[in-house]
Amino acid sequence: MTDLVIARDLAIGWTPEAVLIEHASFEVRRGEIFGILGRSAAGKSTLLRMIAGLTEPLAGELVLDLPHDHRPSLGVMFQQGALFGSMTVAENVELPLERWTDLPADAIRAIARAKLRLVGLEAAEQVLPTELSGGMRKRAAIARALALEPPLLLLDEPSSGLDPITSAELDQLIVILARTLGLTVVVVTHELGSIDAILDRCILLDNESRSILAQGTPEELHASAIPRVQHFFHRTPEHV
Amino acid sequence: MPAWQILGRGDRLELVGELRLDDAAAIWSVLRERPTPQTIDVSRVTLIDGTVMALLAELTRGVPAELVGARPEIAELAHLYLGAGPIRPRPPHEAALARLGGASRRLAHSLGDVVRFAGELAAAVVSVARREQTANWRSVPMFIERAGADGLPIVLLLNFLVGFVGAYQSTDQLRQFGANIYVADIIGVSVTRELAPLITAIIVSGRSGAAFAAELGTMRVSEEIDALRTMGIAPVPYLVLPRVVALAVVAPVLTLLGDVAGVLGGLVVGVTSLGLTSRGYLTELRSMVVASDVWTGLVKSAMFGISIALIGCRQGLTTRGAAAGVGHGTTATVVECLFSIVVLDTLCTVVFRGFGL
Numbered sequence: 001m002t003d004l005v006i007a008r009d010l011a012i013g014w015t016p017e018a019v020l021i022e023h024a025s026f027e028v029r030r031g032e033i034f035g036i037l038g039r040s041a042a043g044k045s046t047l048l049r050m051i052a053g054l055t056e057p058l059a060g061e062l063v064l065d066l067p068h069d070h071r072p073s074l075g076v077m078f079q080q081g082a083l084f085g086s087m088t089v090a091e092n093v094e095l096p097l098e099r100w101t102d103l104p105a106d107a108i109r110a111i112a113r114a115k116l117r118l119v120g121l122e123a124a125e126q127v128l129p130t131e132l133s134g135g136m137r138k139r140a141a142i143a144r145a146l147a148l149e150p151p152l153l154l155l156d157e158p159s160s161g162l163d164p165i166t167s168a169e170l171d172q173l174i175v176i177l178a179r180t181l182g183l184t185v186v187v188v189t190h191e192l193g194s195i196d197a198i199l200d201r202c203i204l205l206d207n208e209s210r211s212i213l214a215q216g217t218p219e220e221l222h223a224s225a226i227p228r229v230q231h232f233f234h235r236t237p238e239h240v
Numbered sequence: 241m242p243a244w245q246i247l248g249r250g251d252r253l254e255l256v257g258e259l260r261l262d263d264a265a266a267i268w269s270v271l272r273e274r275p276t277p278q279t280i281d282v283s284r285v286t287l288i289d290g291t292v293m294a295l296l297a298e299l300t301r302g303v304p305a306e307l308v309g310a311r312p313e314i315a316e317l318a319h320l321y322l323g324a325g326p327i328r329p330r331p332p333h334e335a336a337l338a339r340l341g342g343a344s345r346r347l348a349h350s351l352g353d354v355v356r357f358a359g360e361l362a363a364a365v366v367s368v369a370r371r372e373q374t375a376n377w378r379s380v381p382m383f384i385e386r387a388g389a390d391g392l393p394i395v396l397l398l399n400f401l402v403g404f405v406g407a408y409q410s411t412d413q414l415r416q417f418g419a420n421i422y423v424a425d426i427i428g429v430s431v432t433r434e435l436a437p438l439i440t441a442i443i444v445s446g447r448s449g450a451a452f453a454a455e456l457g458t459m460r461v462s463e464e465i466d467a468l469r470t471m472g473i474a475p476v477p478y479l480v481l482p483r484v485v486a487l488a489v490v491a492p493v494l495t496l497l498g499d500v501a502g503v504l505g506g507l508v509v510g511v512t513s514l515g516l517t518s519r520g521y522l523t524e525l526r527s528m529v530v531a532s533d534v535w536t537g538l539v540k541s542a543m544f545g546i547s548i549a550l551i552g553c554r555q556g557l558t559t560r561g562a563a564a565g566v567g568h569g570t571t572a573t574v575v576e577c578l579f580s581i582v583v584l585d586t587l588c589t590v591v592f593r594g595f596g597l
Contacts (some may be wrong), residue, residue, distance in 0.1 A: 054466050072472040082463035096471040099374060148471070 003027040004065050004152060004184045005034075005051060011059035012043040012050065012205075019058060020046065022210050026203050030065075030151075033178050033185045035195060035202030035218075039232070042205040044188040045079070048154050051186060052076050066152060071100040074152040075145030079160065081137035083129035089116065089140045090125035096147045115143040119173060135166035139173070146177070152184050153177075159191040171197045192233065204229060246270045253277035256284040259292040268295050276303050282318075283309025293321040357476075357554045364477035373474050375481040383486030387448040388494060395443055399498035402435050403427050403505025411513050420514040424524035427506030432533045436498035438585060441544035444491055445577035449552035452483055453573035456556025457566040465557065480553040484546055491545025492538040499534065532597045540588045544581050551576045 005028035013019040020043035028034040036044045049055040050062055052074060066073040083092050093112035097103060103111070116122050119139040129137055138158055145153055158174065159167040171194050178185045189195060195202065195218050204221060206213035206228060214221050214229045222233055231237070244263055248254040253274065259267055276299065282288065300322065307318050367373040407423050414420050456479060459465050465475050503525060510516040555569040555576070 049466075052466075052470055054469060072470060074470065076467065076470040078463040078467060080462060082467040084459075084464055084467075096473070099471065099473050144467075144471075 002030050002065070004030045005186065006063045006065070007060065008062075009060035010047075010050070010057050010062055012047050013058055014046065014055075016058055020207055020210065021205050021212065022059075024060070024203075024205075024212050026212065026215055028184060028186055029201075030184050031178075031182060032200040033175065033187060033198050035199040036186065036188045036205065037190060037195060037202050037221075037232070038205035039190065039207065042207040044190075044205055045156055047205070048076075048156050048186065048188050052154055064152070071148055072096070073148075073150050074154060075142075075148065075150040076154045077138060077141040077145050077156060077158060079156045081129065081141040083137060083140055083144070085129055088126050088128060089121060089132070089143075092129065092140060093144045093147050096144065100148055112143075112147070115146055116140070118146070118177070119143045133166075135162050135170060138162075138170060142173070142177070146181070149181075151182075152186070155185060155187045157188050157190075159189060159194045164193070167191065167193065168197070174198055190232075192235070204232060242266070246274075248277070248281065251275060251278035252281065253279065254281040254284070255288070258287040259285065260287065260289050261291040264291045264295065267292055271295060271299050276300065277305055278303065279306050279308060281308050282314055285310075285314060288314055288317065290317065290321065293317050297321045353558055354554070357550075357557070360474075360476045361480065361550070364474065364481060367474070368477050368481060373477040375477045376479070377482060377485075380482045380486050383448075383483055384490055386451070387444060387486060388490040391443060391447050391490075391494065392497065394447075395440055395494045395498050396501040398439050398443060399431070399436050399501040400505040402439055403431055403502030404509055405505075406430060406435070406502075407506040407509035408513065411509065414514065420510070420516060421520060421524050423506060423510045423514055423516070424521045425528040428503060428525045428529040429533055431502035431506070432499050432529055432537045434537070434585070436502050437495050437537045437541040437544065438581065439502075440491060440495045440498045440541060441548065441581045442578065444487065444494065444545060445548050445574055445581065448487060448490075449548040449573050449577045450570045452549060452552030453555040453559075453569045454566055456553055457559035457569045460557060460559045461562050461565060475557060480550070480557075483553055484549040487545035487549040488542050489545075491541040491548075495538055495541035496534075499537065536588070536592050536597050540585060543584055543588065547580045547584060548577050551580060 007027070008025050010021070010024040011019050012021040012024060020041070024047070036047055038044050046055060050057050051064065064074075083089070084095070087095070090109065090112045093115050094108050097108045097111055101108070113122060113125060116125050119142050121136060121139050121143065124132060124136060124140070129140065132140060142153075142155070142158075155174065158170050162170065174185060174187070175198050177183060187194070187198065199218050201215070201217055202221065203215040204213045205211075208228070214224050214226055221229055224230065224233075242257075242263060244255070244257040244259045244267065246253065246255060246267065253271075280296065280300070296318075305322075307315070307322065310318060364373065364375075368375050407427050410423055410426055411420075414423055456465070459479075465479075468475050468478060507518060507521050510521045511518060552573045555573045559565045559569045561568075
């Protein structure tokens with residue numbers, strides 16, 4: 001198994017004056033579901049944006065071993081879905097295909113329909129995103145992120161704001177997609193249920209020590225003797 | 241006799257009795273007159289509430305003050321408000337020069353944004369011309385409809401009223417010299433060269449410029465712009481160019497129709513107040529207003545349209561924060577648009593006059 005994402009001595013934050021995490025080094029192996037964990041404002045989403053190429057690392061090196069294709073080779077599901085409100089769900093999925101392929105319109109429609117079927121949304125293809133529930137919006141965003149068959153899928157808090165059953169269904173969908181499509185998935189989450197259910201390995205960002213506090217499998221992190229890792233996994237307040 | 245006392249000397253402060261919200265104002269007036277304490281003795285405090293503890297926290301900001309003699313419940317409250325260590329010091333008061341420097345830095349940053357946007361726009365035009373990027377041309381008719389057809393009634397009404405008021409204001413002076421017929425000249429030239437392009441541009445700024453800023457700003461804060469980038473679709477060619485093209489087309493068309501409405505406003509006053517006939521008014525108008533009056537107005541309005549679209553889109557794409565950021569961007573768009581319209585109008589007038597137009 002080779003590494004698809006390699007981070008060396010990464011500084012994570014918005015500006016050099018506001019560094020959240022320093023000297024972050026980790027690898028994401030090809031084909032695994034990798035979690036970025038941490039408390040709110042620990043820099044999880046910022047790190048995901050760096051992997052997506054939307055934000056530059058403040059320092060260090062971030063290498064993505066992706067094919068040098070003319071089209072994007074990673075798909076991103078943003079926290080609120082970020083679907084285009086003026087387009088139907090199907091048109092949202094069709095957009096990257098229209099931009100990056102020479103496929104005729106009927107083929108693009110068929111592919112979009114298939115992607116939506118993949119995430120259980122075939123009945124909602126002509127619906128506007130505003131009419132969808134939170135869980136459905138996230139499914140639609142995953143379908144759009146998968147439109148160009150990227151080897152790497154980035155998911156920003158897929159379970160946040162969802163009821164436990166919808167959240168579990170989405171977790172199941174992520175695992176099924178990752179295993180069946182051979183995807184490498186990087187997930188930002190702080191949902192304990194999702195961590196145990198879907199992650200192969202993960203890192204825990206800590207804004208107090210401004211470092212990666214722990215990394216390994218969820219089982220290894222559960223068993224960690226580091227007090228703040230214990231606080232995170234047992235949902236206990238650090239300062240009472 | 242108050243239920244509380246503040247004793248001690250120098251950097252030692254002793255609190256006594258019950259210190260509550262009801263007495264907080266009086267307590268604060270005493271505390272703020274004293275030097276910052278190093279030690280706060282609360283051994284004789286029977287009750288202290290959160291408000292007074294917050295005042296103590298403010299008083300000891302930046303100083304590692306020690307709380308002594310605290311009973312467990314007071315110690316807990318103190319930990320909550322004062323924390324384990326000293327509270328961070330207040331930021332030093334910014335000197336006038338530093339504030340000026342900060343404002344200059346922000347201005348330079350904002351100018352940098354403008355230059356960056358101009359560069360992105362130039363790159364977008366080139367990449368669309370080379371077919372490396374796509375613009376969403378399909379959306380152009382929709383923008384033309386929204387900015388043009390939907391805005392037509394208000395453009396016609398306001399230009400009619402401006403022509404009407406302009407003519408009405410001239411009636412007394414013209415009557416005095418028996419020059420009633422020249423109302424057609426005054427309205428014809430002023431409407432076609434200046435008033436219709438300006439009034440139309442102001443309406444387009446308020447309707448379309450603000451709408452572009454709000455649309456793109458909302459897309460930005462809801463991460464839709466980032467989503468486009470991750471799909472390899474550059475936002476400037478995809479979102480900005482269609483809007484620029486739409487307003488470059490719509491603004492002159494609206495202005496031309498505004499010319500007609502303004503001239504008709506003058507006609508109504510000429511016929512009803514100055515005793516002119518419609519034929520006489522229109523004959524005089526044709527003899528005075530030449531083609532260059534009309535087309536210079538149309539060229540100006542095309543430039544206004546382009547600048548309104550660019551300002552609205554730039555503000556939208558650089559929106560920060562949530563709803564408040566969108567509101568700020570929309571307001572800034574209208575202000576910047578009005579400013580740029582007047583500046584462009586001045587430049588155009590000078591340049592056209594230089595060419596004898």
